[in-house]
Amino acid sequence: MSYSHLTKYYKDKRVFLTGHTGFKGSWMLHWLNLLGATIKGYALSPENKEDHFNVIEGSRMCESVIADIQDKAKLEKEIFNFQPDFIFHLAAQPLVRLSYEKPSETFTVNGIGTAFLLDAVRQLSKPCVVVLITTDKVYQNHEWHYPYRENDRLGGYDPYSASKACAELIISSYRNSFFNINNYSSHKKSISSARAGNVIGGGDWSKDRIIPDIVRALNKNEFITVRNPNAVRPWQHVLEPIGGYLHLGTKMVDDPIRYADSWNFGPFAEDSLKVVDLVELAISIWESGNYEIPLLYNQPHEAGLLKLDISKTISELNWKPKFNSRKAIEMTLDWYKSYNENNYSKTKEQIQKF
Numbered sequence: 005m006s007y008s009h010l011t012k013y014y015k016d017k018r019v020f021l022t023g024h025t026g027f028k029g030s031w032m033l034h035w036l037n038l039l040g041a042t043i044k045g046y047a048l049s050p051e052n053k054e055d056h057f058n059v060i061e062g063s064r065m066c067e068s069v070i071a072d073i074q075d076k077a078k079l080e081k082e083i084f085n086f087q088p089d090f091i092f093h094l095a096a097q098p099l100v101r102l103s104y105e106k107p108s109e110t111f112t113v114n115g116i117g118t119a120f121l122l123d124a125v126r127q128l129s130k131p132c133v134v135v136l137i138t139t140d141k142v143y144q145n146h147e148w149h150y151p152y153r154e155n156d157r158l159g160g161y162d163p164y165s166a167s168k169a170c171a172e173l174i175i176s177s178y179r180n181s182f183f184n185i186n187n188y189s190s191h192k193k194s195i196s197s198a199r200a201g202n203v204i205g206g207g208d209w210s211k212d213r214i215i216p217d218i219v220r221a222l223n224k225n226e227f228i229t230v231r232n233p234n235a236v237r238p239w240q241h242v243l244e245p246i247g248g249y250l251h252l253g254t255k256m257v258d259d260p261i262r263y264a265d266s267w268n269f270g271p272f273a274e275d276s277l278k279v280v281d282l283v284e285l286a287i288s289i290w291e292s293g294n295y296e297i298p299l300l301y302n303q304p305h306e307a308g309l310l311k312l313d314i315s316k317t318i319s320e321l322n323w324k325p326k327f328n329s330r331k332a333i334e335m336t337l338d339w340y341k342s343y344n345e346n347n348y349s350k351t352k353e354q355i356q357k358f
């Protein structure tokens with residue numbers, strides 16, 4: 005998979021990026037900046053000095069609007085004034101465990117926030133490519149070994165997964181009702197959703213995610229607490245889905261009707277690993293560390309087995325992952341090691357090598 009074509013599509017183009025202060029959004033911001041795009045970001049403020057957005061000095065790479073996606077009037081104004089060629093929507097409440105503490109907020113931000121964004125797109129008269137980021141967790145999970153395909157039934161046990169499945173229904177409804185491919189010549193909008201697997205990479209400090217948990221424990225010489233050792237997830241390095249979203253955007257420019265659809269982005273089947281296997285790989289790459297599996301009771305439900313079928317994306321988008329799981333973990337730990345040594349240019353280096 006080569007990404008050399010991206011400059012042609014993004015240089016000097018106007019890209020509206022929500023969630024630019026977050027983990028994935030800030031990687032995307034950096035990549036778009038290297039491609040020469042003119043970027044406006046829209047998100048909440050980064051919370052900590054160590055947030056990836058601050059590490060890369062993201063505010064120098066874009067016009068950074070700090071505002072809530074639930075502020076419909078503000079969102080519409082910022083999008084309308086900017087007149088984007090592309091919109092990538094990553095802003096969300098993305099954590100399963102937090103969604104049990106804040107269920108209605110999670111539904112509002114992830115579901116209604118998506119509707120507000122699409123309302124804003126309706127105000128634009130120029131052509132626009134819109135990629136909305138959901139997740140692999142949108143599928144009704146049967147805890148079986150078959151990987152999920154784009155036409156599998158949507159579902160979601162926990163509020164986060166269900167909120168993203170709601171977002172998918174909202175996207176599909178807006179696409180049918182207002183951005184129907186049969187009327188493309190009148191509205192000129194191409195709308196897609198992208199469903200990625202579990203993402204790992206440098207600069208993620210989120211609570212209750214396995215890589216930040218591993219790095220925090222390794223840095224302090226503490227045991228890594230492994231909550232769900234046998235849960236299987238489609239792990240991938242952050243550059244894989246971000247590259248996938250950018251590539252999808254180029255396909256939608258070339259053929260806005262054909263590619264206005266939903267797309268899975270994940271690793272090859274053999275790289276879906278148990279959490280405990282990922283932890284053991286990380287320890288072997290870091291060359292030190294130990295883990296413990298606590299006895300936990302009354303934990304909120306989290307999916308056990310989750311695999312993603314990427315054959316449609318491979319055959320129709322001509323996209324495929326570059327890294328196996330070992331390489332993805334190596335790249336991730338390499339980033340944190342550099343960070344520990346006060347080297348903050350690893351993100352740029354990794355994007356350029358990719």
Ligand SMILES: NC(=O)c1ccc[n+]([C@@H]2O[C@H](COP(=O)([O-])OP(=O)(O)OC[C@H]3O[C@@H](n4cnc5c(N)ncnc54)[C@H](O)[C@@H]3O)[C@@H](O)[C@H]2O)c1
Nearest residue numbers: 023025026027028047048072073094095096098139202203
């Ligand atoms: N990280 C993963 O493993 C993963 C996997 C699949 C899908 N996703 C999806 O990718 C996207 C980005 O996830 P991430 O891991 O970077 O999360 P993150 O928490 O690091 O970033 C979330 C971003 O959304 C913004 N945001 C949150 N609430 C907001 C609000 N009310 N108004 C405006 N902005 C708001 C935050 O400010 C931040 O910029 C999300 O849509 C998430 O659901 C993530």
